[in-house]
Amino acid sequence: MLAALITAPGQDKLEIRDAVEATGFGPGKVRVAIKATGLCHSDLSGMSGKIPGPAPLVLGHEGAGQVLEVGDGVTHVRPGDRVIVNWRPACGRCPHCRIGESNLCDSGSQAMRVPAFTSRGTDLYRFMGAGTFAEEVVLDAGFAVPLPDDVSYEAAALIGCGVTTGIGAAINSSGVKPGENVAVIGCGGVGISAVMGAKAAGAAQIVAVDPVARRRDWARDFGATTAVAPDELAGAVADLTGGLGFDHVIEAVGRPGTVRSAYEAARRGGTMCLVGVGGFEDMLPVNLLELFVSAKRIVPSVYGGDDVTRTYDRIIGLLRAGRIDLEALVTHRLPLAQVNDALDLMRTGEALRVMLTND
Template sequence: MLAALMTELGQDKLEVRDDVETIGFGPGKVRVAIKATGLCQSDLSGMKGIIPNAVPMVLGHEGAGEVLEVGEGVTHVGPGDRVIVNWRPSCGTCAYCHRGESNLCMAGVAAVGIPAFRSRGTDFFRFMGAGTFAEEVVLEAGFAAPFPDDVSYEAAALIGCGVTTGLGAAINSCDVKAGESVAVIGCGGVGISAVMGAKAAGAAHVVAVDPVAGRRRWALDLGATAAVSPDELPDAVRDITAGFGFDHVIEAVGRPATVRSAYEAARRGGTVCLVGVGGAQDMMPVNLLELFASAKRIVPSIYGGDDVTRTYGRVINLIRAGRIDLEALVTHRMPLADVNQAIDLMRSGESLRVMLTNA
């Protein structure tokens, strides 16, 4: 079968091979034919080693597909079922799961060290336990979350990462209320999903902040009430909030400079929500005195900031109600074989979400 392989950290291009096989199927496993998988900035972080993972590996973690086969003991899905690849599965028994915080459950982390592919005598691991840049993948059962027939594979793939992460940051981590003001810094797939979430929550002002003009236009089409470049953000604070600051600022980049901009744009007592993934060397650019005096809440948001399947359900309900259109996030579609072209598009900022599909 076809898969895109990363043989060592720092590769600029993935190696697409058609002689890859899945391995490791057995009790507690699910074999899934991937129908659609999106490209996410986290995949680039995986290529650079910013997000650690066992190497060599198959990248991809935002996917959906059809169950081909289930191992002994798997009862929640069966052959023919449509599933989202949930890269943060819950064990159901740990303290986080009991508190309804399955997005913090660490049960799935071990999967990154389990080989799931083989090519030319070498075993390959799955990025974030998922490995969706392949025609098929063998997953631990918890990674397969069923979704209804009235949701498309593309929408389900987006729910599998970017939409749940961004929209969940707005509706869960920030708990945006009707009439509030929100700024979103960084308007790739995750950031624009946060824009959509803030709009769905009834925010009066949703300001998209991005250096790329095309992304600002997309943000306006998908719910932003204004869109500005990073240099224009102070003006937006003055003109839109009368200098008061935004109730919530969602940072979807993962750099100290943009975190600082988010902090400065939030009102006193407001929320600074950190969604972007930075590196271990990136330090928080806020001192303790100003943090105390401003009373601003700094809230990291992991995978939607709430129980994962609960957020999946909220997103699906918003789709059914016609309040969000996830297919509108997809600006480019191409076959898996063109994955390197898709990566170039993502790096350039010329795409919002690129969707790789398998026939």
């Protein structure tokens, strides 16, 4: 089958191979044909090594597909079922799972260190335990979450990462309430999803911040009441909040400079929600005195900030009610073999979300 991989961190292109075999099927496993998989900025972080993992490594983690085969002991899905790939599955046993914080369960990360493919006599690993840049993949059973028939594979793939991350940052981690004011810094797929989440939560004003004019236009389409370039953010704070600052600022970039901008744009006693993934060398640009005096909350948000499947269900409910439009997030569709063209579209900002399909 076809798969896209890196042989070592630091590559800027993926290698496309057509002689890859999914391995490891057995008890407690599910074999899934990937029908749609989205490109997420985390895939770039996996290529660069910012998100570390063993190599050779099949990329991709935002996916959905159809179950081909189930191993002994798997009862929640059957062959033919449609599923979302959940790259952060709950083990159900750890302290986090027991208190409803499955987004913090580490069981999924362990799957990243187990070979799941073979090619040319070499074992290959799955990025974030998923490896959805392949025509099919063998997953631990918890990675396969049943998908209702009325949700498309493309919408499901987006729910599998970016949409859950962004909407969850607004409704779970930040706890946006009706009538509050929100700013979102970074308007890629995750940031736009945060805009949708803030709108669904009833925010009065939603200010989208991005240097790319096209992304600012997209943010307005998805519910932002105002969209500004980064150098206009201070003016928006003055004009829209009287200089007080926003109740919530969601940072979806992961750079110290944008984190600092987010902190400054939040009101005293407000919340800065960190969604963007930085590196080990990126330090929080806030000193302890100003943190104490401002009483601002800094809240990191991991994969929606709540039990993952609970957030999936909330998003599907919003989708069914017509309060969010997920398929409109997809601006480009390409076959898996053209994944490098898709990466270029994502890097340049020409695409909001690129969807790779296996026909």
